[in-house]
Amino acid sequence: MLGASLYNPRMSTYYIHMFEDMNIYEYGENNAYIELAASVFSLLSDPTRLRIILLLKNGEFPVGEIAHRLGKRQAVISQHLAKMRLGKLVLARQEGTYVYYRLSDEHVSALVDQAIYQSEHIVDVVPAHHSIESSHLQGVGNTQYVSVSSGDANQPASATVPVNEELSHE
Template identity: 45%
Template sequence: MFADSQVDGYDPHNQNVEVAAELFGMLSDPTRIRIVLILAGSERSVNEIAELLDRAPTTVSQHLAKLRMARLVTFRHEANRVFYRLANEHARQLVQDALHQSEHTTGEPLRHEDAREGES
């Protein structure tokens, strides 16, 4: 019935649509998107992330808690430090796809290396 309106076999009435909407809501904050980008490279401590974002560690911890609730990041303790990493590759891919879409919206590439390649 909805075969022509499906994406990868998901029909519009799939129960995960609401969960996906919550996930997009969780990623609607620019700081959380930046955290995902930082964690796409490697595992980082709260203080490292805070330094890279020029934000207070308590602020970063609050954002990480929300990302953890959404199961986008996981963590481990080492002594008195907490290290975060992406829960899986899908979180990185989701943010990457959103950034690619924003490039189409603005008409300007966000990745400088892509812009330089086009100039060659």
Template identity: 50%
Template sequence: MSADKQGCGYSPDSSFVELAVEVFGMLADATRVRIILALQDAGELSVNNLAEIVDKSPAAVSQHLAKLRLARIVATRQDGQRVYYRLENEHASELVASAIFQAEHSLGGVPRHHHQDRAGA
């Protein structure tokens, strides 16, 4: 294991393990995963736009966004009365993508993301 990975908390005894579990817990909700995917695609959206995309009420989406904001997964920008949300960084998006890729493996056969690898080869 490289020294830079050890510095980032890549060891079983790292103090970041418990925090990583909290991140996984935060992402263990289908609506939150959908919100992250929507923000990944759009970059920045209001609560009402997100509610329409994820097919939930604005109040429900707002509660999920509040949790994601506390976890520093999303950030906000205010424009007058409207608040826009965006992903704080690429890491939550990468976790969601990896989880979806792993889910594709559970279906059997060759997952779609492996088809993309073959097309580029």
């Protein structure tokens, strides 16, 4: 169930609170949340922020640890985290002199996962998230995939392709 939009007058920003559930919604082009969704994508448009989210998928970390793992200065990471916190992508808690960050909900990591999957589709003949480890058939949705060898120097040595699709040997 989608919660109500919350208006914070101090920050002049609308926020959505998503409740965990298994319902799937289809939104149309006139949805009231489109502008807010665009601002979420804007927040996710920085590679450092994507890396922070991927790291926080593993749990809660203090700012210094995030900076160390990403090879960035702590001040830079703190600025990114502050923006992400204002956008409700991450939550923070203080323990002594340390501030620990975690993802606000599972939708944040799902957005980044989907963006990476789409990037794989742009670059790879067979995206890594479509590959299978064995040569037997595997169903994904209504499409069956099978591992094959292309024999083409311009193609990967082996790939996973939909059964109803042929490899191009142009």
